[in-house]
Amino acid sequence: MDNYLAAEPLIVARLKEYVSEAAIHSSWGMPAVRENHDLPPSVIIFLEEDHPGAVADTGLSQKVEQTWLCLVVVRDAETETGTLVSQVIRAMAGWKPAGAPFSAFKRVKSAYSPDYSLNGVFYFPLAFATSFVFNA
Numbered sequence: 001m002d003n004y005l006a007a008e009p010l011i012v013a014r015l016k017e018y019v020s021e022a023a024i025h026s027s028w029g030m031p032a033v034r035e036n037h038d039l040p041p042s043v044i045i046f047l048e049e050d051h052p053g054a055v056a057d058t059g060l061s062q063k064v065e066q067t068w069l070c071l072v073v074v075r076d077a078e079t080e081t082g083t084l085v086s087q088v089i090r091a092m093a094g095w096k097p098a099g100a101p102f103s104a105f106k107r108v109k110s111a112y113s114p115d116y117s118l119n120g121v122f123y124f125p126l127a128f129a130t131s132f133v134f135n136a
Contacts, residue, residue, distance in 0.1 A: 007130060010097045011045050011068055018091035019043055022072075022084055030071075030112065040121055041080050043088055044071040048111060048127055065131040067108060072124040077116075081124055092128045102130040 015024045022041040029046050053063035070088045074080035096104040110127035
């Protein structure tokens with residue numbers, strides 16, 4: 001694998017195919033998201049966690065688990081959130097990208113909690129984990 005973060009463009013493409021009522025973006029993390037108040041409704045993807053696992057005896061291969069956050073961002077929590085959350089879960093849960101070295105994505109607990117900002121934006125985090133073997 002030449003791109004350690006290769007899951008990100010695959011996730012973006014998948015969500016663009018399955019999520020009809022929101023823009024899909026990628027980011028470098030929560031601080032960058034909170035600086036942009038013109039995003040809703042949208043789903044923002046970023047790497048939440050990266051856990052290196054067991055290393056092969058040669059030291060050249062290592063199993064890696066990555067957790068990708070799909071952050072649902074809306075202005076009207078009552079009318080927009082439920083539909084977007086359902087679309088994201090349906091798109092991601094159990095999805096295994098064809099021809100890619102990733103395991104099927106599974107929903108996991110996010111390090112973030114649902115949140116509301118003073119500028120009237122609601123954030124609903126959905127985290128999905130996948131694993132792959134990285135060869136040096």
